[in-house]
Amino acid sequence: MATLIQNGVQIAFGIELELLLQAKDKRLSDLKRLGYVDNDKEHRSELGRGMNQQAIEKYIQQRLDAVQLPSQQRRNKMAQKDYSLWGIEKDESITKKKIGCYGVELVSPVLFHGWPNTLEQVIDIIKDAFTIVEDASTGTHVHIAPLGRPWSDAEFKQLSKGIVAWSTLLEPLMPRPSRNCYARWNHEQWPDRKQQENIIMSIDRLSRDEIKHKISLDRRYAWNLYPTDTIEFRRPYQTLSHKEALHWVVLTLSLVSFFLRNGELQVPQQNDIKAAREKIRKESNKLGLALHLNFSFCK
Structure with missing residues (x-):
């Protein structure tokens, strides 16, 4: 994306999507191959939730990479964050109170030409495997800067x-x-x-x-x-x-x-x-x- 808005200035943007995800039955077998365990005990235990979180993030990374949208699983203390890639992160601000639901934040790189199709592609990947659970602890953030x-x-x-x-x-x-x-x-x-x-x-x-x-x-x-x-505009729902x-x-x-x-x-x-x-x-x-x-x- 490069939008001419004033005196030839091109404005670039990126988006952060805070998502609360619940795995759909049709993709459980794929998730289980990555270490996901779908039972109440594991959804409630700290160890089980950690394993499931990792499996979900890995699944999303594989699916994005498969459609030529290179991505990176990120941790808070990760030394090398490559912001030219889609970032897949655990967001601690998203609620942990809903059993079987996991908070993930997707952070885009700077988006260029064809960005509407790119966003549709990314969200279709998410919705194919997960229900996006409506929750007030999540939001959408948009970053704006001259290119x-x-x-x-x-x-x-x-x-x-x-x-x-x-x-x-x-x-x-x-x-x-x-x-x-x-x-x-x-x-x-x-x-x-x-x-x-x-x-x-x-x-x-x-x-x-x-x-x-x-x-x-x-x-x-x-x-x-x-x-x-x-x-950054942080108010979008x-x-x-x-x-x-x-x-x-x-x-x-x-x-x-x-x-x-x-x-x-x-x-x-x-x-x-x-x-x-x-x-x-x-x-x-x-x-x-x-x-x-x-x-x-x-x-």
């Missing part, structure tokens, strides 16, 4: 203004309560409209570190400014289908594009959800991605 370089200071400041200006507008647009403490709305730090206006006016004279501190005290906010070279994954990517790209295109961003007088959706829709159309935007997934 081949970090955000410039001017771009970073412009995006920061957009994040603040639209901070209270996005909450009713995506009204579902936060999955947990890992994706709080940024405006919880400054709920007053006057505070938001003052932050926007101050951004141009602040350093990047000062802006980060004002907008997201740490990485656990909807808009996370702390990743190296990227900006759990992905249950490839169409939802496409929607969350396009929504994020459209917001970033809109923020960059509009020099004077102001806090709206009122939260006009219909107008906000229309602005996002128009931006997605400019990007040639409106086909994948579906606001029914935001309810």
